[in-house]
Amino acid sequence: MKQNAVEIEDLSKTFISIRRRAIVVPVEKTRVEALRSITLDIPKGQIYGLLGPNGAGKTTLIKCLATLVLPTSGTARVNGYDVLKESTYARASIGVCQGNERSIYWKLSARENMIFFAKLYRMTDSEAKERADDLLGRMGLLEKADEKTENLSHGMRMKIVFARALLHDPPILLLDEPTQGLDPTFATDLRKYIRDELRDKTILLTTHYMHEADLLCDKIALINEGELKSFGTPKELKEEVRNYDSLHMKVVGTPDLEHIKAMDMVLSATSTERNGHSELVVTAQDGYELAYRLLAIMHQTPDVKVEHFEVKEPTLDDVFLKLTGRRIED
Amino acid sequence: MTVAELNHQNSRLEESLYLRSFKPRLMDWQAAKVFALKNLRIAIRYPANFMIWGVLPLLWYAPYILMMVAIAGPGTSQHFTELSGFQDFITFSIIAVFVYQYVDKSIWSVGNNFRWEQFSGTLEPLFVTPVPRISILVGAAFSDTLQCTFSACVLLIISSLLFGVTYAFTMVAPIVVMLTMMVFALYGFSFLIAGMILVFKDPSVLTELISNVTYVLSPITYPLQALPSAARYASVLVPSTVAIITIRELAITGLFEPITFLQAAGWMLALIIGFWGIGILAFRWGENWTKERGSMGGF
Numbered sequence: 001m002k003q004n005a006v007e008i009e010d011l012s013k014t015f016i017s018i019r020r021r022a023i024v025v026p027v028e029k030t031r032v033e034a035l036r037s038i039t040l041d042i043p044k045g046q047i048y049g050l051l052g053p054n055g056a057g058k059t060t061l062i063k064c065l066a067t068l069v070l071p072t073s074g075t076a077r078v079n080g081y082d083v084l085k086e087s088t089y090a091r092a093s094i095g096v097c098q099g100n101e102r103s104i105y106w107k108l109s110a111r112e113n114m115i116f117f118a119k120l121y122r123m124t125d126s127e128a129k130e131r132a133d134d135l136l137g138r139m140g141l142l143e144k145a146d147e148k149t150e151n152l153s154h155g156m157r158m159k160i161v162f163a164r165a166l167l168h169d170p171p172i173l174l175l176d177e178p179t180q181g182l183d184p185t186f187a188t189d190l191r192k193y194i195r196d197e198l199r200d201k202t203i204l205l206t207t208h209y210m211h212e213a214d215l216l217c218d219k220i221a222l223i224n225e226g227e228l229k230s231f232g233t234p235k236e237l238k239e240e241v242r243n244y245d246s247l248h249m250k251v252v253g254t255p256d257l258e259h260i261k262a263m264d265m266v267l268s269a270t271s272t273e274r275n276g277h278s279e280l281v282v283t284a285q286d287g288y289e290l291a292y293r294l295l296a297i298m299h300q301t302p303d304v305k306v307e308h309f310e311v312k313e314p315t316l317d318d319v320f321l322k323l324t325g326r327r328i329e330d
Numbered sequence: 331m332t333v334a335e336l337n338h339q340n341s342r343l344e345e346s347l348y349l350r351s352f353k354p355r356l357m358d359w360q361a362a363k364v365f366a367l368k369n370l371r372i373a374i375r376y377p378a379n380f381m382i383w384g385v386l387p388l389l390w391y392a393p394y395i396l397m398m399v400a401i402a403g404p405g406t407s408q409h410f411t412e413l414s415g416f417q418d419f420i421t422f423s424i425i426a427v428f429v430y431q432y433v434d435k436s437i438w439s440v441g442n443n444f445r446w447e448q449f450s451g452t453l454e455p456l457f458v459t460p461v462p463r464i465s466i467l468v469g470a471a472f473s474d475t476l477q478c479t480f481s482a483c484v485l486l487i488i489s490s491l492l493f494g495v496t497y498a499f500t501m502v503a504p505i506v507v508m509l510t511m512m513v514f515a516l517y518g519f520s521f522l523i524a525g526m527i528l529v530f531k532d533p534s535v536l537t538e539l540i541s542n543v544t545y546v547l548s549p550i551t552y553p554l555q556a557l558p559s560a561a562r563y564a565s566v567l568v569p570s571t572v573a574i575i576t577i578r579e580l581a582i583t584g585l586f587e588p589i590t591f592l593q594a595a596g597w598m599l600a601l602i603i604g605f606w607g608i609g610i611l612a613f614r615w616g617e618n619w620t621k622e623r624g625s626m627g628g629f
Contacts, residue, residue: 120459
């Protein structure tokens with residue numbers, strides 16, 4: 001009996017772009033390694049999060065599994081089917097939701113969109129209508145079912161895109177940033193639905209929202225620059241930084257980040273500037289000792305004033321920072 | 331049984347009703363029909379299109395009539411009659427313009443449909459369904475052929491009202507057979523263009539080139555004999571040439587000659603097989619090319 005719904009082995013994808021002179025003469029070849037030897041197994045029935053910043057390779061991995069992008073090397077199987085050699089069966093086994101509200105027909109109503117795609121999965125007229133209404137009802141969109149999609153809000157459109165992925169009741173769902181750009185109410189609704197109603201599905205969810213991954217996922221893989229950095233349950237991942245504290249400091253002016261990084265007790269440090277303020281996040285074994293020393297340094301630095309500081313429990317972002325030296329939201 | 335089918339049969343993972351009964355197909359006619367109906371439904375929601383479909387072909391055609399009248403006088407000339415074997419230039423050319431509506435639409439249709447899906451952001455969701463690509467291509471082509479039938483009929487009705495042209499309606503059956511064969515042959519051509527569009531994205535220059543070459547080689551406003559001899563040989567490879575010559579003969583003279591018709595139909599069948607083979611291979615190549623570069627939904 002197959003144990004894993006998704007099996008990825010040594011999967012790599014390199015994009016090559018060629019800049020040409022006078023349309024035909026190649027002058028420069030750029031190679032971008034979007035995925036580097038990814039190996040990952042997802043047992044059936046699990047919600048697996050793929051967490052990483054923009055450009056980390058999350059969408060490329062989803063597209064490889066969805067048979068939209070050909071891998072350069074390695075293998076991937078969904079529901080036991082090789083995405084290259086048995087791509088039709090693989091496609092029949094997956095539901096894909098890409099966080100793009102344009103991926104439905106705006107001139108058609110919500111119901112028409114759903115029925116159209118349902119029929120592509122060989123449902124009869126009555127089956128397609130029943131399934132469409134069932135899913136639109138679950139999404140709270142039945143009252144708007146006959147409204148042209150162009151007249152619906154962004155959140156409602158995204159719910160249709162999400163519902164479409166469920167039409168043929170696939171055992172595996174590939175959700176690529178499904179809550180991106182949604183207002184908090186819609187995002188919460190969608191997360192609740194994923195958590196409560198799709199427990200029997202195997203889900204690969206990409207996100208750069210840490211709290212989303214923390215809330216929904218049984219396991220999380222951290223990905224950066226096409227490489228898997230670590231994976232485990234949210235708890236296991238946080239264990240990696242259990243012995244570290246995270247100091248969050250809001251500062252007026254620009255502190256000397258290199259100087260802070262050079263301090264012997266500092267493990268990592270990042271700074272984000274906004275409207276003349278800097279938000280400093282520094283990890284160290286003892287957050288309070290670090291705060292004491294940093295406050296002393298800041299006090300002596302001209303044009304820099306500490307407005308607020310807080311020592312926090314480690315988050316997935318801190319794990320990511322420790323592993324990659326950058327923040328997920330960078 | 332293929333390895334994939336065997337694998338599918340032995341799969342023990344919990345599967346939905348859909349997956350249990352799923353079987354890949356070479357061609358899914360339901361999907362083609364659903365896709366065509368979807369396109370028609372969207373087209374109807376742009377009502378201005380209907381006006382344009384009917385009137386535009388006349389505007390394209392008008393300069394040729396005016397030029398003919400200016401050079402040879404109203405209706406005909408001795409040289410035209412000798413060269414073509416027909417008496418009236420307007421009757422001669424309107425039936426060809428009618429046929430060419432299908433040629434033009436078939437060349438543009440599938441590629442433009444794919445381009446439209448790319449722009450709309452709906453191409454990738456279509457391509458993650460297990461529907462054979464050929465069904466989507468055929469569906470796109472069907473919807474455009476139906477729209478084209480509407481505009482071509484409007485053209486014929488307006489032309490008969492304006493110029494008083496009449497054709498032998500007893501020949502409708504062989505005309506429809508020849509027209510259908512031509513449209514099928516051109517579908518293969520448009521699959522090729524759809525593949526090119528997946529790769530090159532912007533269809534305008536490529537399609538414009540092919541469309542214009544076909545337009546020149548098809549004897550629409552002139553008899554085939556007017557073409558230079560080399561171009562005349564090339565024109566036989568274009569499905570519209572055979573179709574226009576056969577349909578014109580049937581519609582104007584009202585005479586059905588079985589042997590001539592079967593010869594034309596046989597040649598058209600060869601063109602259908604050739605164009606579909608090349609078209610499907612080119613589309614597959616284009617699809618793989620874009621998958622390798624990850625640019626399926628890009629524009």
